[in-house]
Amino acid sequence: MTVSNMAKRIIEMSNIIKRYYIGQPNELQILNGISLTVHEGEFVAIVGASGSGKSTLMNMIGALDKPTEGSYLLNGVDVSKLSDKQLSEIRNKEIGFVFQTFNLISRTNALKNVEMPMLYAGKGRKERSKRAMELLELVEMEDRSTHKPNELSGGQKQRVAIARAMANDPSIILADEPTGALDTKTGRMVMDIFHKLHKQEGKTVILITHSPELASETERIITISDGSIVSDTGYTGNAPDKEVSAE
Amino acid sequence: MSFFENLKMAFGSIAANKMRSLLTMLGIIIGISAVITITTLGTTLRATVKGALDSLGSNLFYVYLSEKNADNYYDTVEIEVTPDDLIQLSMLEELVEKYPDEIRLADENSAGSGTLRNSENKDVSINIVGAYNGTLDYNGGKILAGRNLTMRDVTERKYTCIVSDIFVRQYFKKGEDPLGRVIIVNTEGGAALELSIVGVYKYNAMINGMGATSEEEMKTPVYVPNTIAQQLQGIYYDPGLWGTMLSFNIKYDSKTVQDHIQSFFDEKYASNKNYGIKISSAMDQLKMIDTVINVITIVVAVIAAISLLVGGVGVMNIMLVSVTERTREIGIRKALGAKKRAIKRQFVTEAIIICLIGGIIGILIGLLNGELVGLVANMLVKSDPTYEDLLGNISIQPSTGAIMISLIFSMLTGVFFGLYPASKAAKMNPIDALRYD
Structure with missing residues (x-):
């Protein structure tokens, strides 16, 4: 119970710089020294116009990319120093991606899609399908487990994608414009699931969006412009306790 | 990620593109089916020829005088052969006595023809053939009743003979027992030869020919001890032989018998400076057929290799297309934590499975071809x-070795040509791959 006051720091970025080299004289600096700390159980929105560098920041947080300079500690591990293989492991175990375009594998059904991160984590068949089924229940998609993505609506696809993001019980749910391809109603449903994950499961959720309305639903809004953080409403400190099932 | 999961994934993506996968496999199917067809026919041909040689007398050796240090039979004319060099009958008798159950003397000596008058006053023509205990083997005959001639018949100049089943029908009335009967043969030279029938053999038309159109007209050999035949020819002194046929009991291993004969003669010819004995066998013919089959197999293997190469390039091409098409999938998998190795393995497995399925289809088609040829061949054989x-x-005998090698090679083709597309997939940057449309 006391943990909530001294919540663990999940993300500690200090002075992150990302440069791209497009030929020697044309270096392009996307991130200009970003420092950011996110605690366990926070629901954070990263807001910025397109071209602001928020996607690059998301890639950085999601261990898809390494910073050119600066350090990024994810759960105390310095991601900037990891090998390609280790980055894969970090993505597999610590990060749960939710994309704007859902990114489900179209050939396989919902259950198999949810199982996929567990497959790469080397979990057994029984364990995988049991956990995947539980997660589909969590997003209320259990009756569609054998449907392929093209038999699902956009909202349903995104719910499957969220279940997949939860598969290996990651430290962070990293959602990139998760409602961008959805209408308002289904978008609302998806947002409700994120709130549920945050409140009930105590997940750390990072929402990347350009919509100020969605951002306002979260606890903390970080605004990015031209590769720098221009505003941060800051850590509220009242991250919710994990719901301890007393059964 | 287990091997089994990889397999499932590979089958899934192959099944998702059935037509394309099948077309991709075509080169491999053609290559492998060609190899299996030809090797099946090769092994079947070999087995059939061996079977035929066995029934004709693969249990025969030709023992011949050969110049020492000469490579083949035709080189033996270099140094003049003296009577001392020739193979003496006494040697052969000694050999046969040394291995009585194993080796028989199979030489024959044609001593002209003869006629007999049967009870219906009809003339029956025969050939008088001087024989030893193995001559019947040489002619592919089999004793039906009574016994074969023995070496004792020869050395003791017994007036015995064995006659063919055809002769029995020509000469005797139905139901008469020819064994023990004495026949009188009028020879070309005007002599009358009284012979006692000790055995009846089955005439082998395949080796000796039908000769006449009707059985009544046929002239079959009456085998008499060669000493009797020589007497008929006026030969009282046998100078020796350049070469002779030996047959052996098929109970014994041909190699062992050959070694026995070789060492026997090596001892006899140890003091002979110029000449020794060489042995050739019907199996040498089989070796020749083997050589032909091997050459054909090599040619087909080369064609198959080319076809596998072309097929493999096709597989590589399709895999490259597939990797490009599935860039986004690769990006997703990487984002979800797939390591380079896992992606690589996924695509290599897919290539291997495509090639393996192609290989298996090729093998099945090859076997089917073999069966079809067998069916036709058997129809032709049965007609005569x-x-x-x-x-x-004729039983079709697929070469298990060729099947195994085909499977291995189609798999290797998959590995070889799948590796490049797979490592291309594995090297993809997840960020770019995820953005790919």
Whole structure:
């Protein structure tokens, strides 16, 4: 119970710089020294116009990319120093991606899609399908487990994608414009699931969006412009306790 | 990620593109089916020829005088052969006595023809053939009743003979027992030869020919001890032989018998400076067929290799297309934590499975081809009783070695040509791959 006051720091970025080299004289600096700390159980929105560098920041947080300079500690591990293989492991175990375009594998059904991160984590068949089924229940998609993505609506696809993001019980749910391809109603449903994950499961959720309305639903809004953080409403400190099932 | 999961994934993506996968496999199917067809026919041909040689007397050796240090039979004319060099009958007798159950003397000596008058006053023509205890083997005959001639018949100049089943029908009345009967043969030279029948053999038309159109007209050999035949020819002194046929009991291993004969003669010719004895066998013919089959197999293997190469390039091409098409999938998998190795393995497995399925289809088609050829061959064989006697039922014998090698090679093709597309997939940057449309 006391943990909530001294919540663990999940993300500690200090002075992150990302440069791209497009030929020697044309270096392009996307991130200009970003420092950011996110605690366990926070629901954070990263807001910025397109071209602001928020996607690059998301890639950085999601261990898809390494910073050119600066350090990024994810759960105390310095991601900037990891090998390609280790980055894969970090993505597999610590990060749960939710994309704007859902990114489900179209050939396989919902259950198999949810199982996929567990497959790469080397979990057994029984364990995988049991956990995947539980997660589909969590997003209320259990009756569609054998449907392929093209038999699902956009909202349903995104719910499957969220279940997949939860598969290996990651430290962070990293959602990139998760409602961008959805209408308002289904978008609302998806947002409700994120709130549920945050409140009930105590997940750390990072929402990347350009919509100020969605951002306002979260606890903390970080605004990015031209590769720098221009505003941060800051850590509220009242991250919710994990719901301890007393059964 | 287990091997089994990889397999499932590979089958899934192959099944998702059935037509394309099948077309991709085509080169491999053609290559492998060609190899299996030809090797099946090769092994079957070999087995059939061996079977035929066995029934004709693969248990025969030709023992011949050969110049020492000469490579083949035709080189033996270099140094003049003296009577001392020739193979003496006494040597052969000694050899046969040394291995009585194993080796028989199979030489024959044609001593002209003869006639007999049967009870219906009809003339029956025969050939008088001087024989030893193995001559019947040489002619592919089999004793039906009584016994074969023995070396004792020869050395003791017994007036015995064995006659063919055809002769029995020509000469005797139905139901008469020819064994023990004495026949009188009028020879070309005007002599009358009184012979006692000790055995009846089955005439082998395949080896000796039908000769006449009707059985009544046929002239079959009456085998008499060669000493009797020589007497008829006025030969009282046998100078020796350049070469002779030996047959052996098929109970014994041909190699062992050959070694026995070789060492026997090596001892006899140890003091002979110029000449020794060489042995050739019917199996040498088989070796020749083997050589032909091997050459054909090599040619087909080269064609198959080319076809596998082309097929493999096709597989690589399709895999490259597939990798490009599935860039986004690769990006997703990487984002979800797939390591380079896992992606690589996924695509290599897919290539291997495509090639392996192609290989298996090729093998099945090859086997089917073999069966079809077998069916046709058997129809042809059955249409002629003499062939049927000799060849029997041709059974198609697929070469298991070729099947194993085909499977291994189609798999290797998959590995080889799948590796480049797979490592291309594995090297993809997840960020770019995820953005790919």
